[in-house]
Amino acid sequence: MAVDISTLVAALPAGRVVTDPDVLGAYRFDRANDPDAGTPLAVVRPTSTEQVQAAVRWCSQRAVPMVVRGAGTSLSGGSTAVDGAVTICTEQMTDITVDVATRTVVAQPGALNADVKAAAAQHGLWYPPDPSSFEICSIGGNIATNAGGLCCVKYGVTVEYVLGLQVVLADGRAVRLGGRQLKDSAGLPLTKLFVGSEGVLGIVTEVTLRLLPAQSTPATVVASFPSVVEATRAVLDITAQIRPAMLEFMDSVAINAVEDMLKMDLDRSAGAMLVAQSDAAGPAVAHEVAIIEAAFAEHGATECFSTTDPEEGEMFTAARRAAIPAVERLGPLLLEDVGVPLPQLPDLVAGVAEIATTNDVTISVIAHAGDGNTHPLIVHDPDDADETRRANKAFGQIMDLAIELGGTITGEHGVGRLKKGWLPDQVGPDVMEMTAMIKKALDPQGLLNPGVVL
Amino acid sequence: MAVDISTLVAALPAGRVVTDPDVLGAYRFDRANDPDAGTPLAVVRPTSTEQVQAAVRWCSQRAVPMVVRGAGTSLSGGSTAVDGAVTICTEQMTDITVDVATRTVVAQPGALNADVKAAAAQHGLWYPPDPSSFEICSIGGNIATNAGGLCCVKYGVTVEYVLGLQVVLADGRAVRLGGRQLKDSAGLPLTKLFVGSEGVLGIVTEVTLRLLPAQSTPATVVASFPSVVEATRAVLDITAQIRPAMLEFMDSVAINAVEDMLKMDLDRSAGAMLVAQSDAAGPAVAHEVAIIEAAFAEHGATECFSTTDPEEGEMFTAARRAAIPAVERLGPLLLEDVGVPLPQLPDLVAGVAEIATTNDVTISVIAHAGDGNTHPLIVHDPDDADETRRANKAFGQIMDLAIELGGTITGEHGVGRLKKGWLPDQVGPDVMEMTAMIKKALDPQGLLNPGVVL
Numbered sequence: 001m002a003v004d005i006s007t008l009v010a011a012l013p014a015g016r017v018v019t020d021p022d023v024l025g026a027y028r029f030d031r032a033n034d035p036d037a038g039t040p041l042a043v044v045r046p047t048s049t050e051q052v053q054a055a056v057r058w059c060s061q062r063a064v065p066m067v068v069r070g071a072g073t074s075l076s077g078g079s080t081a082v083d084g085a086v087t088i089c090t091e092q093m094t095d096i097t098v099d100v101a102t103r104t105v106v107a108q109p110g111a112l113n114a115d116v117k118a119a120a121a122q123h124g125l126w127y128p129p130d131p132s133s134f135e136i137c138s139i140g141g142n143i144a145t146n147a148g149g150l151c152c153v154k155y156g157v158t159v160e161y162v163l164g165l166q167v168v169l170a171d172g173r174a175v176r177l178g179g180r181q182l183k184d185s186a187g188l189p190l191t192k193l194f195v196g197s198e199g200v201l202g203i204v205t206e207v208t209l210r211l212l213p214a215q216s217t218p219a220t221v222v223a224s225f226p227s228v229v230e231a232t233r234a235v236l237d238i239t240a241q242i243r244p245a246m247l248e249f250m251d252s253v254a255i256n257a258v259e260d261m262l263k264m265d266l267d268r269s270a271g272a273m274l275v276a277q278s279d280a281a282g283p284a285v286a287h288e289v290a291i292i293e294a295a296f297a298e299h300g301a302t303e304c305f306s307t308t309d310p311e312e313g314e315m316f317t318a319a320r321r322a323a324i325p326a327v328e329r330l331g332p333l334l335l336e337d338v339g340v341p342l343p344q345l346p347d348l349v350a351g352v353a354e355i356a357t358t359n360d361v362t363i364s365v366i367a368h369a370g371d372g373n374t375h376p377l378i379v380h381d382p383d384d385a386d387e388t389r390r391a392n393k394a395f396g397q398i399m400d401l402a403i404e405l406g407g408t409i410t411g412e413h414g415v416g417r418l419k420k421g422w423l424p425d426q427v428g429p430d431v432m433e434m435t436a437m438i439k440k441a442l443d444p445q446g447l448l449n450p451g452v453v454l
Numbered sequence: 455m456a457v458d459i460s461t462l463v464a465a466l467p468a469g470r471v472v473t474d475p476d477v478l479g480a481y482r483f484d485r486a487n488d489p490d491a492g493t494p495l496a497v498v499r500p501t502s503t504e505q506v507q508a509a510v511r512w513c514s515q516r517a518v519p520m521v522v523r524g525a526g527t528s529l530s531g532g533s534t535a536v537d538g539a540v541t542i543c544t545e546q547m548t549d550i551t552v553d554v555a556t557r558t559v560v561a562q563p564g565a566l567n568a569d570v571k572a573a574a575a576q577h578g579l580w581y582p583p584d585p586s587s588f589e590i591c592s593i594g595g596n597i598a599t600n601a602g603g604l605c606c607v608k609y610g611v612t613v614e615y616v617l618g619l620q621v622v623l624a625d626g627r628a629v630r631l632g633g634r635q636l637k638d639s640a641g642l643p644l645t646k647l648f649v650g651s652e653g654v655l656g657i658v659t660e661v662t663l664r665l666l667p668a669q670s671t672p673a674t675v676v677a678s679f680p681s682v683v684e685a686t687r688a689v690l691d692i693t694a695q696i697r698p699a700m701l702e703f704m705d706s707v708a709i710n711a712v713e714d715m716l717k718m719d720l721d722r723s724a725g726a727m728l729v730a731q732s733d734a735a736g737p738a739v740a741h742e743v744a745i746i747e748a749a750f751a752e753h754g755a756t757e758c759f760s761t762t763d764p765e766e767g768e769m770f771t772a773a774r775r776a777a778i779p780a781v782e783r784l785g786p787l788l789l790e791d792v793g794v795p796l797p798q799l800p801d802l803v804a805g806v807a808e809i810a811t812t813n814d815v816t817i818s819v820i821a822h823a824g825d826g827n828t829h830p831l832i833v834h835d836p837d838d839a840d841e842t843r844r845a846n847k848a849f850g851q852i853m854d855l856a857i858e859l860g861g862t863i864t865g866e867h868g869v870g871r872l873k874k875g876w877l878p879d880q881v882g883p884d885v886m887e888m889t890a891m892i893k894k895a896l897d898p899q900g901l902l903n904p905g906v907v908l
Contacts, residue, residue, distance in 0.1 A: 100694070101690070101694070101796065101797040102795045102796055102797060103693070103694075103796075104795075145639050146639045146643065148637050152637070153636075156614065157637055159643065159646065160610065160614055169884075169888070173884050175882070175884045175885050175888065176882070176885075177881075177885065179795070179860060179861075179862070180795035180860065181793045181794060181795050181826060181827075181860075181861050181862050181865070182607075182793070182795075182796075182825040182826060182827070183602050183606065183611055183793050183822075183825050183826075183827045183862075183865035183866055184793065184862040184864075184865060185599050185600050185650050185791075185862075185864045185865060185866050185867065185868045185869070186862045186863050186864050186869055186873075186877060186880050186881065187869060187877055187880075187881055187885065187886075187889055187907060188647070188650070188651055188654075188655075188889050188892060188893075188907070189600065189613070189646060189647060189649060189650040189651065190885065190888060190889070190892075192613065192643060192646035192647065192649070192650075193642070193643060193646065193647045193892075195643060195646070196639050196642070196643040196646075197642055197643065200642075201642075212697070213695075213696065213697060236555070239557070240554070240555070240557075241667075242667065243666070243667060280735055281734055281735050281736060281737075281738035282735060282736040282737045282738045283735075283736045283737065284735035284736045284738075337639075339635045339636070339637050339638065340635060341556045341558075341633070341634035341635050341636075342555065342556055342557075342636075343555040343556060368637075371636035371637050372635055372636060372637075373635075373636070373637045406633060406634065406635075407633075407635050408633070408635050408637075408638040408639070408640045409640050410638075410639045410640050411635070411637035411638060411639060412637055412639050413639065414639045415639070415640055415641060419640075423640055423641050426640050426641075427631075427640065427641055428629070428630070430623075430627050430629045431629050431630075431631065431641065431644065432641075434623070434629065434644060434895075434896065435641055435642050435644070437895040437896065438642060438644075438647075438892060438895055438896070439642075440895065441891040441892055441894065441895040442888065442891065442892075453641060453642070
């Protein structure tokens, strides 16, 4: 039986429900560009928790599935539209309020990570998690995936900053979890359960985040290496001694793609490049820079360059952040997010190169190397059926390799729809059953983000 | 129908199951000293995950409830024995293995926090969470309560260090959650769900913890204040500017009790005392010490004393850690663990004083002041029925006050059995229902730690 959308339109204030097919088209894909994306039944663009509740109640009463979407930057298909499902998009929920006294910020989920950072900075405060996409990704999406980023090697991932949440449950009830208190052991740790839950347990409509005092201006050290293996060994050497504030890796494909795009005189002949930062205070920064430089030299670095100038440092950080869009100019990407315990990093990088050769596909590897989290980027031409088949094969083999090395299929992007076939291999049938039981307990009709994770 | 314990004895290796009534008596109470403690049906002291599984299967098949116990130092009755329940005590599961390459430690749950710290220190590494009871409390208990401590104001609580867990579920299955990888967004964040779950969802049998490089030797600043309100204002003044590595508070009752016990020349006439530390590197430490000293002076501190000598610093830290046992010498305690957002700390401390006066009971307040987490200690004579009644009344009123101020009934000790009456007032009926649904999903017979949280 067809669902009567007019009752959804009537349940929300004017303009909140989109049914125009031309506009719906804009909500089909996220940044995973899944060719199998559906078309939303309707898109709801709420501005308040109450409006999210109204939309969820409408769906729940009719057993209509819901896709939860923030800024639509998911790289794993977490917000890809599903035929017959209503997409609830939080992009217009962008309020941000900083509370200096408790050093916290309360944000609506559609607020961009960059805007939260900027609001904090106005008060001399800092919200650390910094996905490369921080200028275009939403805080709600960051919470859905427990997003990481570049400084997380020292400052931790999203979950370490989430003190409180407001969540709309599958039946439309809104609950508050946690709050502004810094420590809270009262009851099950449900706040944490929702960070990284990819919208399958509820829809986050407000978040309270802990802020830190502003970061010290970091020093940046950049170096080129003859090969990826030497660069990854330098990474292990550094992390065995200090906690750098950033330790990023790019292979030669990424270096050349970035150079093509940004023209910043990167060494095109290098096998790999590392960008490290130290934000230690006072003379400690020189001590850390010396350790980084020594590790770089020890592992064959050429063109090692150090700077305490924030603009120069940001230039190299920006180069690393530009790697995904730069490599994307070579062709559509299958994006990986595999992570391993640090000592296995060289094996992972070497294994990915072998998978590229075996399958005759181009794979560029960039990485948050300091925490063992890599992004192999598989370039392929979707119009070339054979190459697409080989790319997909490599996509699976890289996840198999990460699992074999005791790692994870996703360090910060989430499982979404694209990786769920590999999740059981990583966590095993008992954990999948626990996952299903918790999902069923909180969303008995299975309406929230169908096809994600489970 | 009576349960035949001999089959439990037979299901485990010789000596693992205790049925001797004299020995069982030692497992009735934890440090909450609940007068209503039951007596275990039997105590199982496993040495391996497999033995925990055998015990859990035996209980599960017979619908026999289980109490989970580590070192028995719960201050909220989390491991108090229940009549008719088997107590599974992990005290003999004490293996600790440090992996320098991944900067992690794998420990069995009965390992003491102090032993984990010591094992890490042997490799120049550091496990930060430091409950005052760190010398006698177990890592398993720390995970059950998401324990905090003194350095957590800067370094975070237990959950921020837990990378992986092995957990025995209510039906006896053992699962592995997370691992040695530093970032992991694969599937629901079940690792985090178990940290702070107080043994009601499963029994942790192994934990993988992240370690940090050794802490810099901290500088310590101690000062006396004429009143508690001035001291709490100094706390806010400091946390608005820097992240101290410790910021601890004692009121005059605690100062005098500690002085009685340790004879270290504390100022008995002071209204309150603060102990702060900075572990910033190089000259930054002097900068932070100066900020702390200025804040202390601004709020009327007398006898301000600073030292960079680690032994002198440890002496004052030890004094603060000794506060609970010292105050306990005045009489049995009802121990609170209430926390509030920092700006409400002066109101909480003033409100507790009023509750003490109204109910005519002695309440000493000590606090991890830097994160708004306080431990009001209500002294009472259990043989004095009227005083006990007044003490219990104050116990509830303090939790009511914390909730009213937007805080929590427990910052780090857990709800246990003693505080569960107040949990619904803090989190509300919907969150209680979510809690019950998740409990039911993972422990459908309701056998794990009955009476705790729910």
